[in-house]
Amino acid sequence: MNTWVLVLGTVVGCYAFKLAGYFVPARTLDRPQVRRVVELLPVALLAALVVVEAVADGRRLVFDGPRLAGLAVGAVAVWRRAPFLVVVLAAAATAALLRLAIGG
Structure with a gap:
């Protein structure tokens, strides 16, 4: 499959997913359990991405x-x-300086 077809499909899917968020009724987000999940989900996703990259x-x-x-x-x-x-600069500088020191 063509790479650009995949990229465009991903763009459309992400936009549609974000647009769908506007159609969620406000009363749904007022429930404490839903609010807690909505607040913690981006943190969990970012942490997962950091670990995978690490x-x-x-x-x-x-x-x-x-x-x-x-x-x-x-x-x-x-x-x-x-x-x-x-945080980003400290982590990057640490990795870069260690790579420089050990020659890897």
Whole structure:
């Protein structure tokens, strides 16, 4: 299948999914259980993406030191409530400096 067909299909699907959110009745979001899920779902998805990028290379699991050290530094920065940009820069700098130090 053509790559552009897949890209356009994904764009249309994402837009339709976002548009569908406008049709959810407000009373549905007023329920505490639904509100809690709606608030935590983006955090869970972002955490899953971070973990996949940290320990996966294609279809293989890869546990390399610099990547995991960057993840650990980023996790500590999040735990210490650092701004998002500081978290990203600290994690990236840690991984980059370790790669430079070990030559990998």
